[in-house]
Amino acid sequence: MARHGILEEGIERAPSPPKFVKESVDELVFQVASINNQNEKDYPFIIDCEAEAEPAPKYTWIKNGKKIDWQDYNKRIILQPGQGSLIITKPSDEDLGQYQCFAENLWGIATSKSVRVLKAELNEFKNQSILCIEAQEGEPFKLACHPPTGWPKPKVYWLIQNSNGGIQIEITKFLPNVKHYVRILAYNSRFHGPHSQIVSFVTPEGVPGIVSGVEAQQLGSSAILLSWQPPVQSNGALTDPQQTYTKLASLIPATNYRIYIKAITKAGVGEAYFVKQQTKPHLPKVTQLDKPKFTYILKPYSNALNTVRILWIPKLDGNPGSHFFVKYKIKGDHLYEKTDPEFEKNYIDVKGLKSVEVYEFIVVAVDGDIMKDSDVVEILLSNTDRFIRIEKMATLEWLFVMLLVLFFIIVSVIVVCVVKHSREGKYVVHESEAARGRHDNPEGPHFYEYSQHVSGSKILDIEKKCPESDLDSVAEYGEVDTEGMNEDGSFIGLYGKNKQSEISSTEYATFI
Numbered sequence: 001m002a003r004h005g006i007l008e009e010g011i012e013r014a015p016s017p018p019k020f021v022k023e024s025v026d027e028l029v030f031q032v033a034s035i036n037n038q039n040e041k042d043y044p045f046i047i048d049c050e051a052e053a054e055p056a057p058k059y060t061w062i063k064n065g066k067k068i069d070w071q072d073y074n075k076r077i078i079l080q081p082g083q084g085s086l087i088i089t090k091p092s093d094e095d096l097g098q099y100q101c102f103a104e105n106l107w108g109i110a111t112s113k114s115v116r117v118l119k120a121e122l123n124e125f126k127n128q129s130i131l132c133i134e135a136q137e138g139e140p141f142k143l144a145c146h147p148p149t150g151w152p153k154p155k156v157y158w159l160i161q162n163s164n165g166g167i168q169i170e171i172t173k174f175l176p177n178v179k180h181y182v183r184i185l186a187y188n189s190r191f192h193g194p195h196s197q198i199v200s201f202v203t204p205e206g207v208p209g210i211v212s213g214v215e216a217q218q219l220g221s222s223a224i225l226l227s228w229q230p231p232v233q234s235n236g237a238l239t240d241p242q243q244t245y246t247k248l249a250s251l252i253p254a255t256n257y258r259i260y261i262k263a264i265t266k267a268g269v270g271e272a273y274f275v276k277q278q279t280k281p282h283l284p285k286v287t288q289l290d291k292p293k294f295t296y297i298l299k300p301y302s303n304a305l306n307t308v309r310i311l312w313i314p315k316l317d318g319n320p321g322s323h324f325f326v327k328y329k330i331k332g333d334h335l336y337e338k339t340d341p342e343f344e345k346n347y348i349d350v351k352g353l354k355s356v357e358v359y360e361f362i363v364v365a366v367d368g369d370i371m372k373d374s375d376v377v378e379i380l381l382s383n384t385d386r387f388i389r390i391e392k393m394a395t396l397e398w399l400f401v402m403l404l405v406l407f408f409i410i411v412s413v414i415v416v417c418v419v420k421h422s423r424e425g426k427y428v429v430h431e432s433e434a435a436r437g438r439h440d441n442p443e444g445p446h447f448y449e450y451s452q453h454v455s456g457s458k459i460l461d462i463e464k465k466c467p468e469s470d471l472d473s474v475a476e477y478g479e480v481d482t483e484g485m486n487e488d489g490s491f492i493g494l495y496g497k498n499k500q501s502e503i504s505s506t507e508y509a510t511f512i
Contacts, residue, residue, distance in 0.1 A: 015106070021051060030119060044090070058103070061101055120151055176203050182199050205236030205267045207271075211228045216276075218279060219314060220319075289319045292321070306355055
């Protein structure tokens with residue numbers, strides 16, 4: 001034997017106090033043979049109690065607060081070898097009561113939970129004479145029922161036979177909050193009658209079943225993180241079906257806790273499920289907590305202010321801390337602001353933050369007097385509504401510019417058309433000559449405005465030999481005074497009024 005342990009097969013085991021690894025549930029029900037039924041028999045049952053320890057523990061039992069010795073029961077009760085479990089081979093009424101197991105060695109003592117042992121039985125109805133009750137149609141009446149005692153508590157239903165021989169029966173095996181389909185048939189020892197029509201109905205909500213998948217995990221020295229799954233048989237609408245975890249905070253370090261969980265519907269509270277867990281002891285001051293990790297969600301509040309939800313993600317298999325708080329500041333500032341510590345939830349809403357700013361956030365995990373900062377995370381707080389308004393304003397400005405450009409294009413086109421039309425009205429010489437009956441030769445090298453007379457008669461050779469001047473053309477198409485103007489536009493007095501009077505009338509005799 002080693003000085004501080006036991007050497008077994010070359011491995012030294014360190015001394016340890018007892019710790020239970022197997023226990024019974026809160027209630028145990030045993031069944032004994034009925035006197036009136038010879039086919040029934042007694043059913044042995046076991047009250048579990050098993051612990052691990054070094055050295056191996058000794059087991060003792062108490063019943064209804066008093067110590068018992070199983071050896072006094074003449075082998076009707078025995079202790080399971082290598083364990084502390086009690087085996088009741090032939091149950092009887094004297095076995096009813098409250099049992100509790102203790103495991104003890106040199107290093108400590110462990111106490112099991114208390115177990116209630118009950119007897120499964122169903123007693124007979126008391127002998128009662130047949131009652132004859134006259135009921136008034138439309139009026140209520142009462143039939144008393146005194147069910148027999150038993151465990152588990154018996155369920156009672158009625159069979160009602162009317163004057164036509166019909167039987168009414170109350171069926172209690174329907175599931176709560178479920179749509180059922182029912183049909184009925186009559187039968188005897190030889191034949192089954194035809195089925196009735198199918199009737200459907202929905203049963204009301206009931207009390208929910210037991211929750212499942214319960215886990216209790218240590219979260220630092222003063223908190224326990226509890227998780228569970230909804231009951232398999234909800235029997236109705238649970239009050240909060242989405243909630244499957246909670247945090248129990250501000251607990252005492254190094255303390256055992258028994259935690260009960262119950263599901264609830266409108267019909268009532270379901271059966272409790274419990275789990276045991278111990279909080280961690282105080283951590284030494286030299287202990288380092290795990291660096292916290294977190295995520296965030298932006299929650300815009302107004303055009304000027306924003307809210308950021310910081311979600312702490314503790315690492316449960318290390319030293320995450322029991323609770324946390326948040327430090328934050330605008331990037332570039334020197335001092336951090338702090339939130340209040342959050343003990344029960346895993347998130348903190350940081351409110352009143354300025355929009356369009358970059359903030360630096362740090363999560364600080366706490367366990368007693370020990371703290372640990374997370375890495376700095378920068379978050380840009382943008383205002384979605386503001387950017388939408390800016391985009392709308394930019395769109396309106398662009399539309400205004402496009403309309404202005406289109407307006408100038410239209411005005412320019414109108415001005416060009418007006419100018420062109422006015423110019424064509426002043427210089428339509430060819431059209432004017434055609435209206436007078438003179439047609440030019442477009443292939444000739446000169447103007448031929450006077451090559452043909454208005455009346456269409458031919459011009460004498462002598463007139464053809466006389467070249468026309470530009471001045472004559474000007475005099476014909478306008479009322480301009482041509483006196484004193486030569487062909488190049490200078491005034492020399494060659495064609496004044498006096499000169500015109502000297503023209504001989506014989507010139508007109510040349511026309512035939």
